[in-house]
Each structure stands twice: as structure tokens, then as C-alpha cells.
Amino acid sequence: MCADTTDFAQALRDAGLRATQQRTVLLSILMESVDHPNADELYARAKTIDDSVSLATVYRTLSALEEAGLIRRLNFENEPARFEITPVAEHDHLVDIDSGEVIELSSDEITRLRQELVEGMGYEILSQHTLIRARKKPG
Amino acid sequence: MCADTTDFAQALRDAGLRATQQRTVLLSILMESVDHPNADELYARAKTIDDSVSLATVYRTLSALEEAGLIRRLNFENEPARFEITPVAEHDHLVDIDSGEVIELSSDEITRLRQELVEGMGYEILSQHTLIRARKKPG
DNA sequence: TTGACTATTGCGAATGCGTTGCATTTACAT
DNA sequence: ATGTAAATGCAACGCATTCGCAATAGTCAA
Structure with missing residues (x-):
């Protein structure tokens, strides 16, 4: 089965x-x-x-x-x-503004940090998402 | 002056x-x-x-x-x-989904962490923004 | 100051993404 | 099998944003 x-x-x-x-x-x-x-x-x-x-x-x-x-x-x-x-592990997204490509960023540590910050303010997080626009460095 | x-x-x-x-x-x-x-x-x-x-x-x-x-x-x-x-210091936003209120979150440490992560991947960040949807905890 | 050149404006029409009303079809419990 | 509510296709709609165009207004050089 x-x-x-x-x-x-x-x-x-x-x-x-x-x-x-x-x-x-x-x-x-x-x-x-x-x-x-x-x-x-x-x-x-x-x-x-x-x-x-x-x-x-x-x-x-x-x-x-x-x-x-x-x-x-x-x-x-x-x-x-x-x-x-729906991803099993939380992740954010980076958009390569030249190619349009979308890259998934795992971010356990950052997610946890933010959670602590927000909960300390008396809120419970329903969802969080970070969007990064970036460009490939030369070289 | x-x-x-x-x-x-x-x-x-x-x-x-x-x-x-x-x-x-x-x-x-x-x-x-x-x-x-x-x-x-x-x-x-x-x-x-x-x-x-x-x-x-x-x-x-x-x-x-x-x-x-x-x-x-x-x-x-x-x-x-x-x-x-345009803010002098980077910040993110938390939306209280009950009241609709938008709260600014300063996030120096998190911003820096993310920057290191992304630069390690060979990208330079043009902009980054986190949106959190949250609800006030009871009590 | 004045004029001339070009960017910017107001207007209304157009676009793009997403939603909705309605008559018809379909999933699924009996 | 059959009834019923939920889901579908279609076309019309709604809202945020953009665009074409003729008129206006900044700016810069004389």
C-alpha cells in the first residue's frame, strides 16, 4: 500500500x-x-x-x-x-531581474528570527514571504 | 541654514x-x-x-x-x-489581517543575514521586502 | 524677460488580470 | 438509478493601471 x-x-x-x-x-x-x-x-x-x-x-x-x-x-x-x-519547508523567492528566473531560498534561520520578533510584539504569524530582486554579480 | x-x-x-x-x-x-x-x-x-x-x-x-x-x-x-x-533604514511590513493596520518592522539583523546568504550565491540584492500577515494574540 | 523646445498634463478610452451571473452539467450520497 | 448541490463554460463585468492625443507649462538659452 x-x-x-x-x-x-x-x-x-x-x-x-x-x-x-x-x-x-x-x-x-x-x-x-x-x-x-x-x-x-x-x-x-x-x-x-x-x-x-x-x-x-x-x-x-x-x-x-x-x-x-x-x-x-x-x-x-x-x-x-x-x-x-504548498511547500513542506518554508521558503522565500529571489527573482533574477535580468533573466526573470525565480529561485527558491530556504530560510529556516531567518524565518525563525522573524517569528520571534513578531511574537514578541504580541502577534501570531499567519504567513510570511520575502521577495528579493537581485542581479547576478559579474565574475 | x-x-x-x-x-x-x-x-x-x-x-x-x-x-x-x-x-x-x-x-x-x-x-x-x-x-x-x-x-x-x-x-x-x-x-x-x-x-x-x-x-x-x-x-x-x-x-x-x-x-x-x-x-x-x-x-x-x-x-x-x-x-x-523611501525609508532611510530598511524595514518590512506586518499587516494585521483583522484591522488592516500596517506596521513597519525594522529588521537590520535579518536584512544583513539575508544579504550574506544571497551574496554567497553570487547575486547582489537590488531590493528585498518581507510581508507578514499576522493576527494579534489573545491576552 | 522673452521665446522656443520638450516634458508633462487632463481627458477619456483602452488594457490586463481577475471575478461573477446564469443556465447547464457533473460529482456523489441515497 | 436519481436528486441535489456544487462546479462549469461563457460572456459580461469590475477594478487598478496605462495610453493616445491635443493642450499646457517647466526650463534653458539668448
């Missing part, structure tokens, strides 16, 4: 969502994406599998998956939102 | 921008704002001083001031961009 079978439909039901064809397709695409696609890109990829999906459903599904905690919405600057499967 | 006279027009020229009436008004409003207004709010405040300003000019001015480095654009989640005078 392998618990990690890629049974996307079951994953949806486990999260309390109805396992529709469209949601299953979108979840599977997100699962195998190594980049951080936006809604339009997901729409394009989904249509190659099931060309009946609509953009409205892509947006509605992304909101549903986010609310269920299955995915995370990334709000970068001056561009449409991107999405990733 | 006080170098800090609030000569907004001169500040604009020093930054390489033409000192128009509209830009001067907007810069002065931002200078005396303690909150983090968005374009609409700035438009409303500006109209009480010079009711001829248009929303388009507010947006164009904000882009110009940002590009000149005089102000910083804050991209929060699911809301229009907010703006603040």
Missing part, C-alpha cells in the same frame, strides 16, 4: 473538495511543475490535456486549492500571480 | 525631475503621510490642495518618483499598491 500514489482525485477529496476533471488536471499540472506558473500558463498547459477547461475555472480552481491549503499564491511585483504546491 | 527646509520642488529637481505643481503637491503629501496611502487615496488628498490633478497624473507621478528613488511601491496582497517615502 503506497500512500504516495499520485491519486490527485483522492487528494482533492481528502482536502474537502469535489474531485472534478478540471481540478484533477490542474492539480496534476501543478504537482509536476518545477517552475512557478501563472493562471494563463496553467490554462495553456491544462488545455493540452483537456481542451474544454475555461480560464474562469482555472481561476476558481486556483482559489479553491489555495483556500484548501494545497497550493500557495505568490504575489510578485507588476506581474500576474504565480502558484506553487 | 537648515538644509532640511521642505523645498519639495528643489528635491524633485535634485532627483532629475521637472518640478511641476502636481508633483510637488504629491511629494509633499507623501512626505507628511504617516500611513501608506494608495493611488486613490493620494488622488483624493491631492485634490483638496489642487483640484485639477487627474488620477492619470497621480499614477504617472508615482512611477516617476519611484524610478527616481524618492518613494517605494509596496505590493501587498489583493489590494492596490501603496506608497511610502
Whole structure:
């Protein structure tokens, strides 16, 4: 009994969502994406599998998956939102402003430091995300 | 001789921008704002001083001031961009998701840690910003 | 000062990302 | 199988922001 079978439909039901064809397709695409696609890109990829999906459903599904905690919405600057499967370990993002490449930064120590700071102020953190814009150093 | 006279027009020229009436008004409003207004709010405040300003000019001015480095654009989640005078000391923002209040977090130590991490990867940081969503702890 | 040159403005229309109303379809419990 | 609520596709909409264009206003040189 392998618990990690890629049974996307079951994953949806486990999260309390109805396992529709469209949601299953979108979840599977997100699962195998190594980049951080936006809604339009997901729409394009989904249509190659099931060309009946609509953009409205892509947006509605992304909101549903986010609310269920299955995915995370990334709000970068001056561009449409991107999405990733909810990471097991917290991480931040660095955007290479020349290439547009998005790099994930693990940041255990920094996350913990910030948590202590904010909790000392009487708050509990719901989410935290750092966005770094950077450029490759010459040499 | 006080170098800090609030000569907004001169500040604009020093930054390489033409000192128009509209830009001067907007810069002065931002200078005396303690909150983090968005374009609409700035438009409303500006109209009480010079009711001829248009929303388009507010947006164009904000882009110009940002590009000149005089102000910083804050991209929060699911809301229009907010703006603040470029801070002398780096800081991040905590949004109280119940009240909507925005709290500035100074973060010298964390900023420095992150800088070391990223530079070790061969990048130079152009900007970094952390957004924390949090809720006041009971008690 | 005056003029001339160009950046900036106001207006309204256009864009882009995302959401919504509604009639139809579909998942899933009975 | 069947009923019912939830999800879908489509097209219309909403909001934040940008753009084209003719008119205006800074700035700089004379």
C-alpha cells in the first residue's frame, strides 16, 4: 500500500473538495511543475490535456486549492500571480531581474528570527514571504 | 541654514525631475503621510490642495518618483499598491489581517543575514521586502 | 524677460488580470 | 438509478493601471 500514489482525485477529496476533471488536471499540472506558473500558463498547459477547461475555472480552481491549503499564491511585483504546491519547508523567492528566473531560498534561520520578533510584539504569524530582486554579480 | 527646509520642488529637481505643481503637491503629501496611502487615496488628498490633478497624473507621478528613488511601491496582497517615502533604514511590513493596520518592522539583523546568504550565491540584492500577515494574540 | 523646445498634463478610452451571473452539467450520497 | 448541490463554460463585468492625443507649462538659452 503506497500512500504516495499520485491519486490527485483522492487528494482533492481528502482536502474537502469535489474531485472534478478540471481540478484533477490542474492539480496534476501543478504537482509536476518545477517552475512557478501563472493562471494563463496553467490554462495553456491544462488545455493540452483537456481542451474544454475555461480560464474562469482555472481561476476558481486556483482559489479553491489555495483556500484548501494545497497550493500557495505568490504575489510578485507588476506581474500576474504565480502558484506553487504548498511547500513542506518554508521558503522565500529571489527573482533574477535580468533573466526573470525565480529561485527558491530556504530560510529556516531567518524565518525563525522573524517569528520571534513578531511574537514578541504580541502577534501570531499567519504567513510570511520575502521577495528579493537581485542581479547576478559579474565574475 | 537648515538644509532640511521642505523645498519639495528643489528635491524633485535634485532627483532629475521637472518640478511641476502636481508633483510637488504629491511629494509633499507623501512626505507628511504617516500611513501608506494608495493611488486613490493620494488622488483624493491631492485634490483638496489642487483640484485639477487627474488620477492619470497621480499614477504617472508615482512611477516617476519611484524610478527616481524618492518613494517605494509596496505590493501587498489583493489590494492596490501603496506608497511610502523611501525609508532611510530598511524595514518590512506586518499587516494585521483583522484591522488592516500596517506596521513597519525594522529588521537590520535579518536584512544583513539575508544579504550574506544571497551574496554567497553570487547575486547582489537590488531590493528585498518581507510581508507578514499576522493576527494579534489573545491576552 | 522673452521665446522656443520638450516634458508633462487632463481627458477619456483602452488594457490586463481577475471575478461573477446564469443556465447547464457533473460529482456523489441515497 | 436519481436528486441535489456544487462546479462549469461563457460572456459580461469590475477594478487598478496605462495610453493616445491635443493642450499646457517647466526650463534653458539668448
